[in-house]
Amino acid sequence: MAADAPTILATSGGYVPGRRTRVEFGPLVHHAVDLSGVSGRRPRVGYLGTAGGDQGWAIADRQEAARLAGLELNPLTLFTMPNVDDVEGYLLEQDVVWVDGGSVANLLAVWRVHGLDAIFRRVWEAGVVLAGVSAGSICWHTSGTTDSFGPELRAVHDGLGLLPFANGVHYDSEERRRPLVHELVGSGELGTTYCTDDGVGLVYRGTELVEAVTERRGQGAYVVTRGSDGRAVEERIEPRRLPGS
Template sequence: MRRILAIGGGGFMMENSPTPVDELIRDLTKKAHPSVCYLATPSGDLPAHIDRFHQTYGDIGCETSHLAFFRQPNSRSILLSDFRTRILQQDAIFVGGGNTKSTLAVWREWGLDQVLREAWESGILLSGMSAGAMCWFEAGITDSFWGGVYRPLKGLGFLPGGCAVHYGSDPKRRETLHAAQQARAIPPSIAIDDFAAVLYANTSVDRVFSWKAGATAYQVDIDDTTVFETALVSDRNLTV
């Protein structure tokens, strides 16, 4: 089973840790002490994020590592010279938030995009928040171009359609997604609120999770010229 957990916003990068969604990632591996690797590429491998990941996931019983392209390796790093072998040994991979456009460029330059596809096809759980959620889809609505403007961006294409994150907390994302669909610049999309996550089994929505009242995900599509949203019911509310 190929699985991806796309998180609209939340987890250790946005909340007090550990959070329900961090524990969900651990539990989805069905292992007592899973190996989880953190890809902090979207934040330029910010040391504070890397340290917080190791603290959070270590505290909930995971064996942690990270892969960094912008920092010198340390004892917790996966070495760039051996990253394919080590990535394919993981139970789960978590991608943090930040700049989606720059992340994809780095991954493609190093060939990590192909290794991540291998990992997905071999049953390793892929997951991520914000940029780390959008990257798996055909396209996303992103502010990675800076300047306060949201634009469509081509993703890895593991999952069909588009993706928007932080949906309920940022009206500009909704406006941009609707305009992009009306212009046929982005395919039918999943839009995920903060404190909500969508689990894909193979390439279909399997379950929706939330851990804050009112948080959910939406299927966003267009009929002729009218964009419409269909709220997806959370199959499981995570304990806060």
């Protein structure tokens, strides 16, 4: 099953505390599945934990979350080598690809070594929904802000560029995120930047933002642009609350 247009769900959420397990999939993950249009069988979700180094415990947690959600989780690991012969074919078999958080700088470097920068464009154009949290949100854009290089946040500029915008994540929960986005947009280092509070996702069809959605009440999405006076201008995008939130 494929979405009816190339689709990306870029988020600062997707996980909720589990009742019997460490984590469960929240409404944002379920919305990614809904966007794929799959029906009549268990949805197939490709999981990439590259940004966290493909840690076994994290994969096990996500597999338990998928079991509880009725999803078929198919991890793609790249350490110490890809776990499948045909990476592109494997991703094309999924309804959704969910990319976990961690170091977006390391994720992008490892992906390029294995040719995933080109592969993901073809997978996206084929209608597989691309989604993820934090690093798994920034990666689809041109650029963003990250702590990949150390405790001090800084810009990252080598995103896959499927979306022609910059991206800010954890906009409300990490105090340096908002001021740094404003500083970088105001200076012209970042272009138009779409940002999400924790629990919020951005839905893109092709390269157009069509809506913001949330799994947490009171949270927001934002677009930051450079005004004629060289200062950052922030506008709030009110997200639609997802079922089950």
